[in-house]
Amino acid sequence: MDTREKDIENLKDYKYGFITDIENIKAPKGLNENVIKFISNIKKEPEWMLNFRLKAFERFKQLKEPNWQKPKYPKIDYQDLYYYSAPKSMKNKPKSLDELDPKLLETYKKLGIPLQEQARLNGIAVDAVFDSVSVATTFKGELTKHGIIFCSMSEAIQKHPELVKKYLGSVIPTTDHFFATLNSAVFTDGSFVYIPEGVKCPMELSTYFRINASETGQFERTLIIADKGSYVSYLEGCTAPMRDENQLHAANVELIALDDAEIKYSTVQNWYPGDANGKGGIFNFVTKRGLCKGKNSKISWTQVETGSAITWKYPSCILKGDNSVGEFYSIAITNNYQKADTGTKMIHLGKNTKSKIISKGISAGFSDMTYRGLVDINSKAKNSSNYTQCDSLLMGNKCGAHTVPYIKNKNFESNIAHEATTSKISEEQLHYCQQRGLNSEEAVGLIVNGFCKEVLQQLPMEFAVEAQKLVGISLEGSVG
């Protein structure tokens, strides 16, 4: 067996599908004020935080679940979910990794994320989130030297309340849409990053999300603030065990870039997609929004979406500062009965703002894929430009690929260009590759990787390799 085949053999089944047998502390089932108070209390939160949650919950009660999306899903009973679940050993947070429950360490080792710093040679600082809590953050010492704050959200609320107070909810307000508001009310943990003025973060920061407990919704909240002239590259990875039920994941991610700052946010999303008959899997309803607040700031989203039963998210950029830049690179792959409705929003408010959208969708099996995007150039956004390209690749005639772009231009000095194509892998391309000795699956893998290249190039090196493999594996069995 050559290495590629081995990789496939290893990953053919969802290899992250194991369950860690660990004792949990859970909040009582259901959604009400008491549960929110329970969460806030167990995390020893200050009063303003509790008020933030309750305000969001008040608002949530008035909101209706949206229903305009393409992939429909069975009704979620929000009263039948646990909103907080944490390993018991985390009740009193361990001071160092040595005190961490060995079962948790083992879990992350299995996932390929060793938390011991000495084992990390590639220099990526990791924040590991297990169900509702952050279990470990590595490389803290090194980062503190530069004045960088990288910790769990709970810790940030305790230690840096002034920053959290100022920025939390400034991009995704508590009055936002249904799922975002739900998150504001019940979010449990997540990562917090602050890069001080003029600092270029010396290593990649990364969060690893893991859903373990059953009947649990995961609601994490990430907040990244890049102060003037700073730079940070942030990675996010996700997995979950195989379960027959659908699990809800509704995270909020807020990015804020001040003058001349740059944030690069990469996601490799590999939640459990359900089995080949579409049973189980994660509902990935995430709100991600970045605000280019300062002049010359830049926010770039890169996502590789291969997992989840339903993916429904639109990482967006609000280009408020003059000369700010927003970018969105996406590969979304759906196979079997997976469904995705994803894309982006680029809202141009400042002068000379630029945005670029590259989206590649691949659907196979019985899956359904939708690109939905908004480009809105405000009347004050003089001299702005947008370029959008969304390509779809279909494999078989049981799947669907859809493109729904909304294009609004209110400024006559601005330009928008949009292109989209839908096609299949041509017989000629396949024939050419096979003639040169590749079998049909290798040939498809090669062509698909070429199709996605523009996006894969945007990922940090370690992620790119993983993503490339994932692309090949997600399409296993779809050709023949």
Add this chain to the structure above:
Amino acid sequence: MTEQLQIDFDKITKSLGISEKDKEFKRKYLKKFIESGFPNKKKENWKFLDINQIIKKNIGDLSFFNDYSSPNKIDSTIFVDGLEHNKIIFINGRIEKIDFNYEDKNKIEINDEIEKKVLFDNDNSLLDLNNAFTNKTFKIVVKENYSLKKPLIIYHTTNKKMRLKSINLRLDFELEKNSSLRLIDFFTDNTDKNFQNILYNFNLKKDSILKNYKIDNFKNDNLKYSFNNIEQEANSVSETFILSAGSNYFKNEINCNLNGEYSSAFVNGLFSLKENQQHEIRTIINHLVENTKSYQLIKSVLGESSKAAYQGKIFVNSKAQKTDGYQLSKAILLDESSEFNAKPELEIYADDVKCSHGSASGNLNESSIFYLMSRGLNYQQSKELLINGFLLDVVEKITDSEIKNLIKNMIGLKE
């Protein structure tokens, strides 16, 4: 509004003297319309331009009663010069004249009692309004193997009697095997502040060809809505051209079902707007079987607080392999008050297809203006030349050379 609707409805049904069965049919749609009212921007199709608001702002309270009992005088000055043609004349929504003088009488059949049936399932309340209030619905059949010698021009005009009224009319066409029809819709208005709601239903049999040109070129203060439903059998061709420039508000909707193999649909549109005009084109092309083709090109030139929207959808059924679908929309914004919105949508369930769309909007290219000015034209001339060239591209897509020249002359485009 509900009360007004009921009163006007009773008045109309009484004056028309229609059968109880028809009345029942109409009442059903009236009920539906009363329930939903004019569509507003909460409906996805009306997101960009909200007709409910536009009617409120431009007209206020509409009256739905039209007196169809007495004929109106035909003003022959509105007739198009320099093109021999057949005529259908609508004045205030009432058919005043049907004239096929140039044609073989046996080859064209005109029925005024057609079977009323629901065309298509949708939640478009304007079609409900149309169904409830149209007076007479004619069906025109072009017989097998017959091609009309001259084009047919349908005049849509109003006279002084009309103001603040809703006008509803409907025509059905059937093109039998291997027949062809060139149809021009020509809009002239002598009054303002009316809302016209036009519904056409085309049935294209095997090998037939339909060419429909909609010309709204004279500046007026009316609001118009037009819905074309086109059903196409094998090997049939439909070509629709829309010149959208005159009315205060005009929305053209095309719903085209390509039911037969090798059928094809072409939609070309041109917006030339100013002074707060708000126009929209919305198309849905359904590719339902193998080897069908569609092509759409929409161009806009917008200035002085005008707004244009284009919503185009290509739907490809899982059976419809080898579909070829193409969509392109381009807009030039002339000043800071104008706005262009687009939603080019693809919904595809088959893998062996070629579908693409493109959309671009921006201002005139400064370097092109510079190039022309360096060759001796002044700024205004350079601008006009560039806009001319931009629009000419769409007009050149018209396949009938006679009508192409007519339209070119009308909008003053030079080659």
